[in-house]
Amino acid sequence: MANKPMLSELMKTHGISRRAFIKYCTSLASVMALSPAMVPRIAEALENAPRPSVIWLSFQECTGCTEAITRSHAPTIEDLIFNAISLDYHHTLQAASGHAAEAAREHAMKEHYGKYVVVVDGSIPIKDPGYSCIAGISNLDMLKETAAGAAAIVSVGTCAAYGGVGHADPNPTGAVAVSEIIKDKPIINVPGCPPIPVVMTGVLAHFLTFGIPELDELGRPKAFFGESIHDRCYRRPFYDKGMFAESFDDEGARGGWCLYKLGCKGPTTKSACATVKWNNGVSFPIEAGHPCLGCTEPDFWDNGGFYKPLSVPAGDYRKLGLAAVAGGAAAGVAGALLAKAGKAKAAKAHETVDAHDLEKSS
Amino acid sequence: MDCNSPNTKKTSDIDDVLSFVSTGNAIPLLHEIKHALGQLLENNVTSTIDLGAIPFAPGDERLLDDVLGIGEVHAALAVMGESHVRETAVPGVWRIDHFDEDGEIQSRFIEITFMPDILKTQRTDAETGLETLSQRLNALDDNR
Amino acid sequence: MSATLERGLNALREQIDAPVASFFSSCVSCGLCAEACIFYRSTEDPKYTPIRKLDLMRRIWSREFTLLGRIAGMFGLVKPVTDDDLKEWETLVYDSCTMCGRCSLVCPVGNDITMMIRKMREGMSASGHAPVELIGAAERHTDKGSPMGELQPALHAQVKHAIAETGIEIEFDKPGVDYMVILSAQEIAEFPDVLAAMSRIFKKAELTWTISNEAFEATNVGIQLGNRDVARMLVQRVVDAAEKLGVKGVISPECGHAYQALRWEGPNLIGRPYKFEVIHIIELLDKLRGEGKLKTKGKNSQKLTFHDPCQINRRGGINQEPRRLMNMIAENFVETDDAGTMNWCCGGGGGVGANERAEPLRHQAFKLKKTQLDKVEPEAIVTMCAYCHHTLDNVLEEFNMEQEVLGLTELVAEYLDDDLNDKNAAGADA
């Protein structure tokens, strides 16, 4: 696996023309939100990219991220990007198993110490590390051990990036994100449940060409997570015109109106879904008629109900409101009674006067 | 609800409404194109505008198509999926749409140039072509 | 017994009710009441902003009638009201407010500021901060039956005079008649012609009426002073006399606050409805006109305008009645700007006219009315309040204005279609 041909060689052997490669680079630039002027540089960098060894660690996860990334129907240049890396360990995909598999990981770590890339999907339980083990090694230990010699870590999926579903309340396993454990390595978060495959390859492409991309405060590449879904949503004009679907089966829903009132989290969710879309650009949740769940955001499971509009209070405020009415009424009665007592006292103290009592004696 | 029930009138109504929905981004974009065309003529500078980088609604799309129109050249490329290179009715302004092998849109550009680069034969491809041609000629020689 | 701070504060406490609480809760200190106030508009001094005149009452409300104010008071955020405060407010509450009620009509949140000034004066008077003139008038009214002192002899003389003039008998203390007439001290002293006018009109309309020796005074200084004990006592006199005579109704004369006192405050002061009705003389005249019992002949050819007394129109609800009468007898009736409900006060109402130190301010305030009068240039001003009449007479002289002021009742009588007018007309022809 170690002596893979360079990308240009690969293209030649696959009969891919330079023109196709330029087309890919152009589209890649568009996906990464880079200027079209950058295309020549991308092409050059991709051709001469080093081929880092990649160790893929899967912890508390559903394999959805791996599924997503391997679900390309047609062989594309994305495949080539993957071919350009040396995936030395991925316990779901690799042929080897058991000791042989672990040996491959240890070998890669030793061979490429300080240079390999660790890709993680899944959260890490820390309440009891024994909740999730691979080959008898707890996730926590394996992450620490593997991360020690890594050049960078890519946390793929919301679980690895932010804890995800495992971290959701009440978090029985004490699941945490990679960044909670590893503090001394650059970490690129590629959240999403799962992340868009093109985004994953785009990040890898960026890493191969220009190194670690510019990240936002949540460790996400700005190129893909710089703007909210709401801002890029093709249904945004309906929002601006005040046209909303009120249920999943009304005129608005059929007419493709804005899904804000059905709980769409687009306004607070940063992701490229609305532009890059899913399944090779076929569609994305909102286009399919479902509000955005906000899966690229930390704690999206617990950020209010999926079908609750963002502007709606998250708590059980109705009961509280009724309690407040009762409490306010009680306090009001108390206050009024105090006031009335004062007034009654004043009335009692009232001595009928006549016109001769209106001047001060002094 | 029966999702397959044909309700064509309804759908066309919706399309009609949608086509009027716009973000207002088309007009500034057209001005940018005009400026770029001026630059091309004055300083021979080509420009590329990534349509994926601008929020566009169907109404914007319609306006852009209406204003630019369809020109004389239309090239269909077969490069890992189709690509379409069309000159608009405003010569010097080209529309380039890249599709992947499933026929889904990959990226879309407007190029302001005398000749889009993607149409030109790449040097390495020509080199490969030379090799290929040589091999084929050799094969002919061998078979002779 | 004498006035003290504690009695003043208690009096204010007694006055605070749900409307007051809702008014203070609603004020957003927008300042629009100032634009309606005759004293602010004529001086542009912000201290005359109506709602500010109530600040002491607001503080008591806040400190003692709201739970939150109580708490704020504990932290010293709402200061208690002191005697010095009341002293400082005296001129604001008595000199610069005629209780004209314009502010209550413009307040966007609907605060009846005028009603609160009335309440505020309860506290002011009980704490000994009422103007001496008003206290003096109250004492005279209590002891001698009228704010001007002993007026009974004068009244008898005027009645005699009226009988002589009209040839129609006027009987005192006659039970079982339709109406008991009461008069304002101003009418008895300055405008006694109203007696003859009423006498003739009622005769023609076949109404029976009388005057009580026990209660002929209509004014009620207790209302202006802001003292409900005094006001109640004065109302009670009229009520007792009327109920003793068993009259059908009491005619409230051309006097603003007298109408306010007897018609609207009275039943609440004595705590029960009357056994008779109270009707304003102009209301009655208009009613007679409507029933065809009041007919006139000829019209006044002068250019006439009408001055609305605040307590009778804006605060009393008598607006169209005088206008219908005016149209019956005036050939050239012109209205000033803001005529009717939003008419400017003459400047003398609410006890301000009796208050000597308020005179310069009162004159200043008249300028607003003057501007309106100058615009229409009437030859005479008709009104239906003897005190407005009195104030206008004085102030017109002060400003060297030529107009004559006329009482509406007298003016109507002048054109009454009766024998006396026929005789006079015949005399004039001859």
Add this chain to the structure above:
Amino acid sequence: MNNPAFDLLMWARGPAFDIALIVFIGGIVLRVVEIIILGRKKDMAPPKGNPVAQGIRTIFSRSAPREGLVKFAPITYVGGYIFHLGFFIAFFFFAPHIALFTDAFGVSWPAAGRVIIESATALAVLALIALTYSRFTDPVRKALTTFDDYVVLLLSALPLITGYVAVNKLFGDPTMMMAIHILSVNALLIAFPFTKLMHAVTFVMARYYNGTIQGRKGAES
């Protein structure tokens, strides 16, 4: 890992909103009950007009200015109308706000478009600036103005401004701005019963009482 902006947003629309709502509702009920229980004596004077009918009519009719007065306080009148109308439109016709009412009461009504909402918001803010300016410059208003008034002006402006910034993403992280927007609304809710903001409820009572007092006399109100 947490997103501090989203955590703040969740706190703002969660516990903070709950607290604000309790204070808001409890406070309003407290103050209204306190006023109503004070009561007023039955009026013994036989009515000339219809007090109750006029009281109810005045609740609405007093929304119009008294003729001829606007020119004496143009900023107060025009600014006042624009602010109240703008705030009303922005508050009741912006879809996310309607969603709140739908959630709470199950009622819904058509939303206004962005142009209307944003114009209303901008105008309301401009009106508030003008009203604040006149509190500094108009002698009457200056003399009446207390600390309370400035607090109220600020608290009314903040939700408008932060809402505008959050929706238009003018600056700051949009999620953070949304959180700040909701927090500013919470602040408004909490302050409501304890400040002059209370007039938005009690004006109904005040106008009604004024109307009944005048209506009994058959006088205008």
